[in-house]
Amino acid sequence: MKLGVFTVLFAEKSFDDMLNYVASSGLEAIELGTGGYPGDAHCKVDELLLDEDQIKRFKEKIEEHGLSISALSCHANPLHPQSNIAKPADELFQKTVQLAAKLGVPVVNTFSGCPGDHENARYPNWPVSPWPHDFQEILKWQWEHKLIPYWKEKNDFAEAHNVKIGLELHGGFSVHTPATLLRLRKECGTAIGANLDPSHMWWQGIDPIEAIKILGNENAIHHFHAKDTIIDQTNMNRNGLTDMTDYSNMRERAWYFRTVGFGHDSKTWADMISALRLMDYDYVVSIEHEDGLMSIEEGFNKAVQTLKPVMVKDSVKEMWWV
Structure with a gap:
């Protein structure tokens, strides 16, 4: 397995400075944003697609630093x-898949999107209750008329480019749990899998280790984010897990993101890494930092310090003791 980072953390750094910083930290992989919510500070998809020589130089510069690209990420809502809003997100996704194919990057990460509740809606509708039955009708319409048709087409598009789709299981989007991911995968194709981020499992009450097992048994983990979450039980008792308190108001929130090791201890992270290996995931663990209590540099460095000792670098090829 390799330790990497989602380089949106370092959007203020130049491409060269970012590569130097990541390499000097002892990491082996980078995940690059191509637009949408992550921005495109280090990967201009339109420029690269128009210039094969630039693509070659881009790859060479990354490789010169001893790094590889784990994924291209274009998180947005193509079903808005x-x-x-939806059309640019859809176009960005398709361009990102095309660029991934040219770069030899095996995974494109994004969100499933979340539609409205009818054709003339203006805003997404994320049903989170099975009753009253209106919500079931909304959910049925969204999946049958929007999600499945859209992602069937994108699954085939990705397969044609030899690229896998890593959907981040994230609240506010239609695919947000192992069950919803596996449903979409069953309906649309196996190019679709998870970009599994444990931070979003914890706040939904899902044990990330069990999520790894559920998805791993279906070979449905395409990429993995490393980000932590803490639950403030007093605020959880008041606000519930679907807390709408602004992220910046951390004192009042039921949960908030932490850097790796500051929501759950290193033993928990070691157990997750072991579960990934048990499920034959032998790819990149990509650090994502959204900790409101730490600077980018401090949060990133503490995540590296927590993860490096628990990473499994060498897979067992034969059990010599059996």
């Missing part, structure tokens, strides 16, 4: 009911 407003076409001026």
